[in-house]
Amino acid sequence: MSRVKGSYSTISIGVLRDGREIAVKRLFFHNKQRAANFYNEVNMINSSKGNELNWEKRFEIIIGTAEGLVFFENMKTRIVHRDIKASNILLDLRFRAKIADFGLARSFQEDKSHISTVIAGTLGYMAPEYLAHGQLTEKADVYSFSVWKHFQQLTVDELFDPNLMLHKYCNIDVKKEILRVVHVGLLCTQEIPSLRPSMSKAIEMLVMKEEHLPTPTNPLYIYETIELNDNHPNPASVATTSQSTFCPR
Helix, strand or coil: CEEEECCCEEEEEEECCCCCEEEEEEECCCCHHHHHHHHHHHHHHHHHCCCCCCHHHHHHHHHHHHHHHHHHHHCCEEEECCCCCHHHEEECCCCCEEECCCCCCEEEECCCCCEECCCCCCCCCCCHHHHHHCEECCHHHHHHCCCCCCCCCCCHHHHCCHHHCHHHCCCHHHHHHHHHHHHHHHHHCCCCHHHCCCHHHHHHHHHCCCCCCCCCCCCCEECCCCCCCCCCCCHHHCCCCCEECCCCC
């Protein structure tokens, strides 16, 4: 049995003797509201069982998210979301993507190349130049749009969600399209911000199947302990990081 500890509960995951997988959630603080939230969570999981998103719908969500970032990119007062990740992409009844949670968003004028700000966001989704130096540009959201692994090993298939069940697709173009999405994602996570495509260019790369894609450079990986100090006189210096570059085996 394995356990996952969250902010409000511990989830124990195990397997019964008959092979069925179970999960037991134990709340740290029990009250009516938390119990209601839990029942709602169970009902949502139950109702969605067997209705996994197919590739066509997932691709529409990817494009919808990118289009939302293009909107921010083209505004006179540009907006950087700073926390683009799957849990901040909501879906309406038609499964159209809606970017949510603007609590960390920052804006800056068109004539500014970047702003310096206190670092905030989710580790693994923050661009290295922002994490290390606090320099925020629209390319920080481009980095967050996707996050490298099996590309140089030619084992990109291992990145696929098994729920996609690619063996059911007769058309080889579907697999090519998925590989193209991974390729564009790697271009978005390059270490040097100027090498990352704009979001409008990323959409063009995704939609125009015949367009040649450049080879992505090996991105920088940063494993760090971040120390934030709100009283620091220079917001661009509030993070301490150690940097290590890893190459595929």
